[in-house]
Amino acid sequence: MKKLVFALMASILIVNTTLAAAGPRAQSVRTNTTTSAKWAVAAVAEGQTPSAQPLMLTWNVSGGTAYQYFSFNNIGTTTINNFAVSISQTVSTQNGKTNDVFFERCLNGTWDLVANTCSGAIILVGKATDLIFSFTNASLPENAGISMRARTPPNNRNAYVTTISTSVSRLDIRSALVTHS
Amino acid sequence: MPGLPEKASSHNEKRAFIMQGKLRQRSWRPLAGAAIVISIAAIAGQSVIASLNATAFNTTAQNINAGTMKLDLANSGNGFGTSIANIVPGDIVNRYVTLTNSGTLNGIGLSLKTTQTGSANLISDGTGGSTTKALKLTVTSCSVAWDPNAGTCGGTTATELPATVIGSLTSATSLLNSTFNSASSKYLQMKMELPDQNETTINGVYPTNTVQGGSVNITYTFDLAQRVATTTNS
Numbered sequence: 001m002k003k004l005v006f007a008l009m010a011s012i013l014i015v016n017t018t019l020a021a022a023g024p025r026a027q028s029v030r031t032n033t034t035t036s037a038k039w040a041v042a043a044v045a046e047g048q049t050p051s052a053q054p055l056m057l058t059w060n061v062s063g064g065t066a067y068q069y070f071s072f073n074n075i076g077t078t079t080i081n082n083f084a085v086s087i088s089q090t091v092s093t094q095n096g097k098t099n100d101v102f103f104e105r106c107l108n109g110t111w112d113l114v115a116n117t118c119s120g121a122i123i124l125v126g127k128a129t130d131l132i133f134s135f136t137n138a139s140l141p142e143n144a145g146i147s148m149r150a151r152t153p154p155n156n157r158n159a160y161v162t163t164i165s166t167s168v169s170r171l172d173i174r175s176a177l178v179t180h181s
Numbered sequence: 182m183p184g185l186p187e188k189a190s191s192h193n194e195k196r197a198f199i200m201q202g203k204l205r206q207r208s209w210r211p212l213a214g215a216a217i218v219i220s221i222a223a224i225a226g227q228s229v230i231a232s233l234n235a236t237a238f239n240t241t242a243q244n245i246n247a248g249t250m251k252l253d254l255a256n257s258g259n260g261f262g263t264s265i266a267n268i269v270p271g272d273i274v275n276r277y278v279t280l281t282n283s284g285t286l287n288g289i290g291l292s293l294k295t296t297q298t299g300s301a302n303l304i305s306d307g308t309g310g311s312t313t314k315a316l317k318l319t320v321t322s323c324s325v326a327w328d329p330n331a332g333t334c335g336g337t338t339a340t341e342l343p344a345t346v347i348g349s350l351t352s353a354t355s356l357l358n359s360t361f362n363s364a365s366s367k368y369l370q371m372k373m374e375l376p377d378q379n380e381t382t383i384n385g386v387y388p389t390n391t392v393q394g395g396s397v398n399i400t401y402t403f404d405l406a407q408r409v410a411t412t413t414n415s
Contacts, residue, residue: 023407026252026284031400032276033264034316034373036303038393042385052386075385077267077394169381176271176377180332181259 039076039173041083041140041166046113050075054165057101057150059158060092066152067116072135072166073145080140082172085164087128092159101128101162102151111147118149128162248286252405255279257368258329261401270314270392271377277329280367280403288361288405292353293320293342295402300395303375305348311390314376316397319344321370322358332370341369347397353404361405371401 043055046069057068074080089098102124109120125148126133140146150162256262257277265274282288295318297304307313324336341356361367380388387393 023410024250024286025407026250026282026288026405028252028254028280028403029400030254030261030278031398032261034268034274034303034397034399035264035266036300036375036392036395037267037269038382038387038391039269040382040385040387050385052384054384076382078269165384167381167383170270170377170379173269176269176273178273178275178332180275180277180328180330181263 037076037078037173039078039080039168039170040074041080041168042073042075043070043085043164043166044073044145045070054163057162057164058092059099059101059152059160059162061152061159062157065154068150069111069113069148070150070164071145071147072140074140074142076168076173077142078173079142080138080168080172081174082134082136082138083140083166083168084132084134085126085166086132087126087130088163088165089128090161090163092161096158096160098128098160098162099153099158102153103127103133104149104151105146106149111149116149246285248407249284250286250288250405250407251282251284252288252403253281253283254403255281257327260329261371265373268316268373268375270375270379272375274373275332276371276373277327278369278371279326280361280369282361282363282365282405285363287363287408289359289408290355290404290406291359291361291367292355292404293350293401294353294404295347295350296400297347297397299397300392302390302392303395303397304346306346307390312378313390313392314378315346315348315392317344317374317376318342318347318350319370319372319374320356321372322356323368323370326368327370334368334370341367344372344374347399353402 042050042052044050045055045057050073055070057070059066059068072083072085085103087101087103089101091098103126104118104122104124106118107121107123109118111118125135135146138146150164254261255278257279260276260278263276265276268274302311302313303316306315319340320342322339322341323334324338325334327334339357341358342354345354358367375392378392380391380393382388382393
């Protein structure tokens with residue numbers, strides 16, 4: 001009996017002590033969202049959508065000059081200042097060979113896909129034999145694109161595939177900013 | 182006459198009997214009277230003792246008020262009212278808030294914790310083969326209100342919380358100056374930073390572990406306890 005009474009008294013003492021230590025508190029709560037940017041350029045064939053794959057141009061020309069139209073599209077969420085393009089080519093037939101391919105853009109104009117002309121100025125950006133070329137100071141905004149044309153030399157009679165890959169690094173977008181608001 | 186012997190024949194015998202009766206009455210009457218007097222005196226004595234009381238009371242009621250605990254948070258500039266969008270590695274976004282102890286009690290143990298949901302790579306640093314660096318929060322106080330547009334403090338600054346990965350703030354962390362008196366304010370700069378790090382996207386495909394294109398919802402909880410209870414004499 002004495003033990004029971006002692007245990008009861010001890011329990012009461014512990015509870016009272018705990019209640020005294022807790023005390024009222026105040027809180028203030030806020031929620032905020034932070035999102036991060038993404039930087040990416042995709043080579044996309046005319047009339048197609050980005051496929052998360054390199055663009056492959058298949059050539060099987062019996063004569064004359066062949067053209068294929070495509071674009072470099074900014075599919076990220078921030079302006080792209082620079083991006084690199086790497087080119088590789090493979091033959092399609094056992095005894096064939098690859099020819100050089102010229103990559104051109106229509107500056108201050110648009111391509112006529114039927115007449116194969118440019119309403120502005122045709123600028124040679126690079127060649128397949130360059131293996132790598134870059135766009136610098138492109139200032140390509142989100143969802144914008146650079147319309148391009150790949151052109152074979154005249155009298156091209158080989159069958160081969162030209163593969164176009166793009167790469168964008170952190171260094172190819174804007175510098176870091178410190179903002180206050 | 183009651184008690185009179187039947188054979189009391191003479192007048193004198195009758196008279197003697199009567200006299201004896203009277204004598205018997207007279208012998209107990211004094212005692213009865215004394216008893217009555219004593220009783221009356223006792224009763225009267227008690228009444229006199231009960232009335233010897235004195236009372237004192239305050240004419241004006243004493244007012245006792247319980248203190249209150251209340252913590253208010255207001256945006257200074259955008260504060261927490263506007264989301265942080267499209268942050269890139271190396272960016273530092275500073276937001277400003279004013280925290281006020283608007284209760285009547287002084288507080289102690291001011292702390293901050295965060296809870297977050299969303300992209301894991303923005304919440305915690307990468308481990309193992311992943312080298313991604315997550316968002317970090319730094320809290321700096323100014324003795325006077327910050328200029329939220331210029332980010333300048335016209336008084337004295339103190340680092341209340343050093344740069345900490347937000348995923349590490351899930352337990353309440355005491356601020357440097359955790360004592361918070363009633364009716365006072367703390368002017369806080371909440372600095373959110375995505376550490377500089379390089380990633381390369383190839384053919385529009387992001388790296389396996391990437392900080393790109395992420396989103397995090399962060400809940401900030403400031404908590405304040407009441408001051409230590411005191412015993413006063415006055």
